[in-house]
Amino acid sequence: METVVSGIRSTGNLHLGNYFGAIKNFLRMQDENKCYFFVADYHSLTTHPTPENLMNGVRQVIIEYLACGLDPEKCTLYVQSDVPQVTELYLLLNMNAYVGELERCTSFKEKIRKHPENINAGLLTYPTLMAADILLHRANKVPVGKDQEQHLEMTRTFGNRFNRMYNTEYFAEPTAFNFGTQLVKVPGLDGSGKMGKSEGEGNAIFLNDIEQVITKKIMRAVTDSGPTEPNQPKPEAIQNIFTIMKLVSKADTLEHFENAYNNCTIRYGDMKKQLAQDMNHFVAPFRERIWELQSNNAYIRSVIKMGKEKALESATKTVKEVREIVGFREI
Numbered sequence: 086m087e088t089v090v091s092g093i094r095s096t097g098n099l100h101l102g103n104y105f106g107a108i109k110n111f112l113r114m115q116d117e118n119k120c121y122f123f124v125a126d127y128h129s130l131t132t133h134p135t136p137e138n139l140m141n142g143v144r145q146v147i148i149e150y151l152a153c154g155l156d157p158e159k160c161t162l163y164v165q166s167d168v169p170q171v172t173e174l175y176l177l178l179n180m181n182a183y184v185g186e187l188e189r190c191t192s193f194k195e196k197i198r199k200h201p202e203n204i205n206a207g208l209l210t211y212p213t214l215m216a217a218d219i220l221l222h223r224a225n226k227v228p229v230g231k232d233q234e235q236h237l238e239m240t241r242t243f244g245n246r247f248n249r250m251y252n253t254e255y256f257a258e259p260t261a262f263n264f265g266t267q268l269v270k271v272p273g274l275d276g277s278g279k280m281g282k283s284e285g286e287g288n289a290i291f292l293n294d295i296e297q298v299i300t301k302k303i304m305r306a307v308t309d310s311g312p313t314e315p316n317q318p319k320p321e322a323i324q325n326i327f328t329i330m331k332l333v334s335k336a337d338t339l340e341h342f343e344n345a346y347n348n349c350t351i352r353y354g355d356m357k358k359q360l361a362q363d364m365n366h367f368v369a370p371f372r373e374r375i376w377e378l379q380s381n382n383a384y385i386r387s388v389i390k391m392g393k394e395k396a397l398e399s400a401t402k403t404v405k406e407v408r409e410i411v412g413f414r415e416i
């Protein structure tokens with residue numbers, strides 16, 4: 086049995102990228118492993134949400150986790166800030182996290198480029214907090230999308246450095262995990278990059294999007310005037326639509342449009358109509374469960390309470406042992 090940890094930031098609704106990159110794996114892992122899945126609300130503070138937005142964001146991610154099929158009886162489903170032990174581990178790991186390596190982190194460099202007005206120390210040390218989340222339960226598997234690969238590398242660096250420094254083998258080496266052969270990157274609908282909640286209007290399909298919104302987003306997805314010669318490689322924006330179609334459409338639907346592309350008869354309007362229909366079919370059950378859960382406050386509260394108790398148990402034990410190792414002992 087493996088120990089599994091993963092989290093999602095509480096900064097918005099869950100989208101297709103979160104589902105295929107992370108949650109789909111959570112669902113398969115929760116049956117046979119010791120799983121800790123959490124809402125990363127401390128992490129979301131780097132973008133300064135108001136208290137209301139912070140609370141609503143946490144609630145929404147819990148609801149959407151449940152709507153996806155996470156079972157709070159099988160896994161530990163908790164809110165990061167309910168387990169403040171993680172902040173002590175974060176502090177201890179920060180003592181051996183070097184500014185240079187944190188500055189070189191791709192996600193930090195991207196944040197600087199996009200938001201030069203808000204380069205806070207929380208952003209710089211984001212990978213140490215993430216390492217603390219993972220090491221807090223001494224995990225060895227971390228189901229995440231491709232964009233988190235470097236953070237996992239840093240987690241291993243910090244864990245190994247701690248082990249060397251204190252001459253111990255306390256922390257295992259956690260690896261980024263996916264049931265497929267590779268970590269997943271779901272592209273956005275805007276022609277480039279990845280699907281993400283902060284990538285701009287129309288780039289992401291959210292699990293609670295209504296039918297008209299889904300159709301509109303897909304019909305507006307970036308395409309071009311179509312191939313002029315047979316069997317040519319696809320431009321990025323077109324490849325993205327095929328990649329998304331592969332996730333939600335049947336294999337023969339995809340094959341039909343692959344053939345149409347290769348013999349230059351493809352009509353992107355038709356392809357998008359089909360994709361919108363398949364996407365709506367895929368998203369509808371998630372949306373319905375999300376809407377059902379919205380009004381069930383008592384249940385949501387009980388899930389959060391149960392998760393907190395289970396997560397605290399493991400976190401308290403780790404931090405107690407780490408304190409011992411570091412030298413916080415009775416005088």
Ligand code: TYM
Nearest residue numbers: 091092093094102103106107125229230269270271279280
């Ligand atoms: P976040 O909230 O950005 O994303 C949550 C999960 O969804 C995956 N993901 C994607 N996968 C494939 N294609 C996409 N377009 C896509 N967009 C998002 C992410 O890879 C991630 O697995 N730092 C994390 C949250 C976190 C965490 C942790 C994760 C905090 N502590 C400890 C694992 C372990 C984040 O910002 O994810």
